Amino acid sequence: MEAINKVVAIVVAAGKGKRMGNDFNKQYILLKNKPIIAHTLEVFEKSNVIDEVILVVGKEEIDFNQEKIIKRYGFQKISKVIAGGRERQDSVYQGLVEVPKDCDIVVIHDGARPFVKEAMLINSIKTAEVKGAAVIGVPVKDTIKKVKDTLEVMETPERKYLWSIQTPQVFRYELIRKAYEAVIGGDILVTDDAMAVEMLGHPVKIVEGSYENIKITTPEDLIMGERILQKEEV
Numbered sequence: 001m002e003a004i005n006k007v008v009a010i011v012v013a014a015g016k017g018k019r020m021g022n023d024f025n026k027q028y029i030l031l032k033n034k035p036i037i038a039h040t041l042e043v044f045e046k047s048n049v050i051d052e053v054i055l056v057v058g059k060e061e062i063d064f065n066q067e068k069i070i071k072r073y074g075f076q077k078i079s080k081v082i083a084g085g086r087e088r089q090d091s092v093y094q095g096l097v098e099v100p101k102d103c104d105i106v107v108i109h110d111g112a113r114p115f116v117k118e119a120m121l122i123n124s125i126k127t128a129e130v131k132g133a134a135v136i137g138v139p140v141k142d143t144i145k146k147v148k149d150t151l152e153v154m155e156t157p158e159r160k161y162l163w164s165i166q167t168p169q170v171f172r173y174e175l176i177r178k179a180y181e182a183v184i185g186g187d188i189l190v191t192d193d194a195m196a197v198e199m200l201g202h203p204v205k206i207v208e209g210s211y212e213n214i215k216i217t218t219p220e221d222l223i224m225g226e227r228i229l230q231k232e233e234v
Ligand SMILES: Nc1ccn([C@@H]2O[C@H](COP(=O)(O)OP(=O)(O)OP(=O)(O)O)[C@@H](O)[C@H]2O)c(=O)n1
Pocket: 012, 013, 014, 015, 016, 017, 018, 019, 020, 056, 084, 085, 086, 087, 088, 089, 091, 092, 110, 111, 112, 113, 215, 216, 217
């Protein structure tokens, strides 16, 4: 196993938050009086295994993030705040382009997942050091069906093989850069980072995470988020 020098995190927060239904980016909604994105960045700031953070935000939100998030909460590890792209994959790619050359491991994380834990970072980084690619996930609890556009069921995959995938998703830098170079500009939309790596034919290992590592997507998730924070305070 090669020695690890530098671990860089790319936190993507350049989405529009359409499913939340507000006229502003959902990442700035307050949970316990703090913006969602600040909760997320705090975990990376305090982490012992993250050296540097690249924050990817909407083009018009760069100044806001510098002033109201980074300065306001005193984040020191954020080396760059850059503009994202149209799709999540474009935002991740913009981040990858900015990763310094001496980086060995890249940790990609959704800004909208504020309940990421240090243990998830440690375990996924350790696994990616050995395997090249590791993603956090949990076994699905519901039965999942593959359906047609008409909502007619096509098949029911065996549940024991189905996992719900979250972020962080962690990779050796050369591997994820190569995987994204192959995807960007093409027709395929990858819905997570591992999918780009899988398309290269490289194996990806799942590291078990937590059902609380939710992505804040719709208004119900805010209620769940407040509950999770309340529980953590006790
Ligand atoms: N062009 C995009 C789209 C998404 N993201 C980020 O990717 C993460 C996961 O995306 P999602 O939850 O879908 O966020 P939005 O795209 O903002 O939500 P919606 O699809 O409801 O508009 C979020 O942290 C989001 O900010 C991004 O950086 N750039």
